[in-house]
Amino acid sequence: MAKLAEPPARTPQPLEPTAELLRELVAHLRQNRTQLREEWARRITEAKLLTAMSKDEIFAEATAVYDNYVEALESGTFEALQAYARNLSERIIPRGVETHEVIGIVLLLRDVLARSLFAKYQTDFALLNRILDAYEPAANRIANTVAVGFVQERERVIREQQEAIRILSTPVLQVRERLLILPIIGVIDPQRARQLTEQLLRGIRANRAKVVVIDITGVPVMDATVANHLVQTVEAARLLGATVIITGLSPEIAQTLVTIGVDLGKMNTVGDLQGGIEEAERALGYKIVLMSEAGTPPPSPA
Amino acid sequence: MQVPILKQGLFLIATIQSALSDADLMQLRDAIVEQVGKRRSRGVIIDVTALDVMDSFATRTLRDISQMIRLRGAETVIVGIQPEVALALVQLGLNLADVDTALDLEEGLAFLGQKIKSFGHRAPNAGREMGTRER
Amino acid sequence: MSDEHQRSGRKLDSAEPSIEKTAKVVKESRILIQSDLDIVEARQQGRMMASQLGFTSSELTLVATAISELARNIVAYASRGEIALKLVNHSEKQGIVVVASDEGPGIRDVSLALQDGYSTSRSLGMGLPGVRRLMDEFEIETTLGQGTKVTVKKWTNG
Numbered sequence: 001m002a003k004l005a006e007p008p009a010r011t012p013q014p015l016e017p018t019a020e021l022l023r024e025l026v027a028h029l030r031q032n033r034t035q036l037r038e039e040w041a042r043r044i045t046e047a048k049l050l051t052a053m054s055k056d057e058i059f060a061e062a063t064a065v066y067d068n069y070v071e072a073l074e075s076g077t078f079e080a081l082q083a084y085a086r087n088l089s090e091r092i093i094p095r096g097v098e099t100h101e102v103i104g105i106v107l108l109l110r111d112v113l114a115r116s117l118f119a120k121y122q123t124d125f126a127l128l129n130r131i132l133d134a135y136e137p138a139a140n141r142i143a144n145t146v147a148v149g150f151v152q153e154r155e156r157v158i159r160e161q162q163e164a165i166r167i168l169s170t171p172v173l174q175v176r177e178r179l180l181i182l183p184i185i186g187v188i189d190p191q192r193a194r195q196l197t198e199q200l201l202r203g204i205r206a207n208r209a210k211v212v213v214i215d216i217t218g219v220p221v222m223d224a225t226v227a228n229h230l231v232q233t234v235e236a237a238r239l240l241g242a243t244v245i246i247t248g249l250s251p252e253i254a255q256t257l258v259t260i261g262v263d264l265g266k267m268n269t270v271g272d273l274q275g276g277i278e279e280a281e282r283a284l285g286y287k288i289v290l291m292s293e294a295g296t297p298p299p300s301p302a
Numbered sequence: 303m304q305v306p307i308l309k310q311g312l313f314l315i316a317t318i319q320s321a322l323s324d325a326d327l328m329q330l331r332d333a334i335v336e337q338v339g340k341r342r343s344r345g346v347i348i349d350v351t352a353l354d355v356m357d358s359f360a361t362r363t364l365r366d367i368s369q370m371i372r373l374r375g376a377e378t379v380i381v382g383i384q385p386e387v388a389l390a391l392v393q394l395g396l397n398l399a400d401v402d403t404a405l406d407l408e409e410g411l412a413f414l415g416q417k418i419k420s421f422g423h424r425a426p427n428a429g430r431e432m433g434t435r436e437r
Numbered sequence: 438m439s440d441e442h443q444r445s446g447r448k449l450d451s452a453e454p455s456i457e458k459t460a461k462v463v464k465e466s467r468i469l470i471q472s473d474l475d476i477v478e479a480r481q482q483g484r485m486m487a488s489q490l491g492f493t494s495s496e497l498t499l500v501a502t503a504i505s506e507l508a509r510n511i512v513a514y515a516s517r518g519e520i521a522l523k524l525v526n527h528s529e530k531q532g533i534v535v536v537a538s539d540e541g542p543g544i545r546d547v548s549l550a551l552q553d554g555y556s557t558s559r560s561l562g563m564g565l566p567g568v569r570r571l572m573d574e575f576e577i578e579t580t581l582g583q584g585t586k587v588t589v590k591k592w593t594n595g
Binding site: 325356385 | 564568
Binding site: 202 | 389
């Protein structure tokens with residue numbers, strides 16, 4: 001083995017510098033890679049973790065984690081490990097692997113490696129202590145990195161799923177040609193309001209709607225921010241050539257609108273949804289009549 | 303960058319193809335006004351489908367065009383505003399209240415046709431001209 | 438470098454990618470603002486950079502529009518300035534920071550300029566209230582006779 005050059009000591013040590021201890025440690029982990037990895041995989045199965053995965057899969061992932069682990073110990077940098085943790089999480093989350101399992105297996109690895117250090121240095125208690133001093137902070141940081149990576153990925157997935165549910169739960173309905181109905185139920189927060197507006201505008205475009213009825217009968221209360229969103233929605237819809245009729249406006253919400261400076265006279269409001277639909281049909285029918293009144297049918301769409 | 307202005311019967315159609323600089327926008331304004339006069343058009347459709355951003359200058363210019371065209375006895379309609387652009391416009395607080403808008407070219411043509419009739423300025427064969435699609 | 442070009446507004450520091458070791462991500466960029474052409478460049482650059490994060494396409498349009506307005510103010514009031522774009526990409530939050538700075542005359546009455554409906558010679562004043570609505574954070578520093586700096590930020594996931 002080539003003689004190692006003396007590294008710059010990170011902290012003053014009475015005997016070997018931490019860096020050199022770490023190097024010795026890493027060499028030990030590499031030398032004993034095969035059996036330590038097997039030991040770890042065995043303990044994972046014993047602890048009934050990663051039950052969603054097959055033995056071969058566990059072993060394959062264990063290999064990758066082990067190597068990344070030792071790599072992180074050696075280099076003292078954690079980017080590669082972070083990237084691997086995210087990648088791993090992306091793969092195992094759809095398989096149903098849970099947070100406690102990921103934390104569990106990383107801690108098991110730490111234990112397996114610590115035990116092997118005990119075994120190796122049992123005759124020299126002082127040296128064992130120094131090795132553990134070098135090992136523990138790095139091992140903890142690794143456990144943390146992997147666990148946090150997994151949790152963040154999981155949170156991201158949950159957020160996405162919630163988005164999807166939100167979108168599905170407020171459908172924009174097309175009941176007649178060129179007429180869209182958007183029934184809103186429940187309390188709207190600004191984020192949901194934003195989503196609704198975007199959905200509606202896309203719906204107008206996709207369905208070539210000329211009239212939209214937004215029914216807020218099922219909305220108990222609305223604060224000024226959301227009321228503003230509603231007004232903006234009406235204005236934005238107009239820019240896409242659609243008229244908006246608001247139905248189910250409660251006196252409380254009407255008051256909120258007035259408070260933020262909306263001229264209710266300018267807003268197209270009707271008592272209830274049924275009335276709104278009738279009004280919309282009138283608006284559409286009226287336009288159609290007007291055009292054919294000219295004596296010429298409008299050009300048929302290409 | 304030149305914006306092509308096509309004549310379709312009584313109307314002109316200006317299709318904006320990509321991001322326009324301020325100078326281009328002003329050039330467009332002048333070109334439209336000139337063409338309306340030359341061709342005696344009754345309406346102008348400005349298609350902004352390709353605009354991914356409409357800021358205060360673009361909005362102001364479109365309003366200017368609309369007003370200047372009106373002085374020449376013609377109507378303007380803006381078509382093709384993208385949903386996201388519409389959202390940004392209203393959040394920015396820009397005002398396009400005095401400019402007519404429609405969803406797309408087809409709606410824009412229908413709108414103009416109707417508006418002109420309602421003014422009683424019925425040119426002979428207006429209906430039939432709308433039915434043809436000259437290019 | 439770019440000496441005299443009739444159209445200015447070339448990037449000061451070319452957007453060199455890979456400050457990150459792994460992905461080729463453009464994290465910072467500065468655009469000199471001197472003419473209306475630079476306005477388009479600044480907002481397109483902003484859109485491109487922001488698209489590297491998890492913004493929705495609606496949010497990208499908001500960012501591009503805000504940049505357009507800020508750049509426009511520079512051209513209109515200061516003739517010359519700079520838009521600096523920076524991505525923030527931590528584990529806790531991601532977003533884009535836009536700094537519009539100039540050495541123009543400064544703003545005499547900031548609170549007035551931030552009031553909705555306030556107008557100067559332009560029909561909408563400087564559009565600062567609008568820009569503030571489009572973004573999540575808004576800060577302005579201005580000194581009469583020395584210049585103005587507007588910093589706006591938008592974060593993903595609200």
